[in-house]
Amino acid sequence: GQQLNQSPQSMFIQEGEDVSMNCTSSSIFNTWLWYKQEPGEGPVLLIALYKAGELTSNGRLTAQFGITRKDSFLNISASIPSDVGIYFCAGQLHQFYFGTGTSLTVIP
Amino acid sequence: DVKVTQSSRYLVKRTGEKVFLECVQDMDHENMFWYRQDPGLGLRLIYFSYDVKMKEKGDIPEGYSVSREKKERFSLILESASTNQTSMYLCASSSPSEYNEQFFGPGTRLTVL
Numbered sequence: 001g002q003q004l005n006q007s008p009q010s011m012f013i014q015e016g017e018d019v020s021m022n023c024t025s026s027s028i029f030n031t032w033l034w035y036k037q038e039p040g041e042g043p044v045l046l047i048a049l050y051k052a053g054e055l056t057s058n059g060r061l062t063a064q065f066g067i068t069r070k071d072s073f074l075n076i077s078a079s080i081p082s083d084v085g086i087y088f089c090a091g092q093l094h095q096f097y098f099g100t101g102t103s104l105t106v107i108p
Numbered sequence: 109d110v111k112v113t114q115s116s117r118y119l120v121k122r123t124g125e126k127v128f129l130e131c132v133q134d135m136d137h138e139n140m141f142w143y144r145q146d147p148g149l150g151l152r153l154i155y156f157s158y159d160v161k162m163k164e165k166g167d168i169p170e171g172y173s174v175s176r177e178k179k180e181r182f183s184l185i186l187e188s189a190s191t192n193q194t195s196m197y198l199c200a201s202s203s204p205s206e207y208n209e210q211f212f213g214p215g216t217r218l219t220v221l
Contacts, residue, residue: 040117045209045210088151098152100150
């Protein structure tokens with residue numbers, strides 16, 4: 001299957017700091033998605049991107065669909081403790097392919 | 109609210125046992141998916157289904173089968189469980205019109221001894 005490289009693998013940050021994570025692929029995707037998974041729960045969709053170059057925000061979250069269609073990034077501004085969780089990127093061609101996840105810890 | 113439920117949160121089985129993982133969604137979604145989640149590997153697609161009695165293999169179907177007899181229910185079957193199938197199993201569903209938004213269940217953590 002397709003390989004999505006997601007980085008960083010984990011982050012430990014102070015409350016109030018901004019967070020940036022990204023996802024790259026060797027393949028072109030039609031759609032990029034970002035999910036958040038909290039402990040004991042399934043992933044929940046945060047942002048969906050449908051066009052190359054698209055920049056979309058959802059509250060303090062901003063994500064972009066890379067121009068090459070092979071990458072995407074997610075930014076979280078002014079982090080708060082409830083941002084803790086694992087963030088996954090996913091690219092869609094015919095099916096979905098998920099990144100390996102970025103584990104975020106926010107220290108109050 | 110879309111609800112995807114999975115029959116068990118935790119399951120412990122022995123090697124060689126036949127295992128059934130059940131998933132039910134209440135939003136009349138046509139599409140349903142089974143993934144397994146392992147540390148460092150993310151989510152990997154096992155099987156998916158676009159309609160009743162229809163199934164397609166994902167990236168890692170070996171050792172698994174599925175059943176979709178009713179629209180709301182999608183079952184994952186491990187014919188003869190092995191220790192390398194110890195994992196978190198996630199079910200998801202989506203509608204064709206909003207294909208990209210998959211709604212996930214809470215997951216079943218399966219341990220095979």
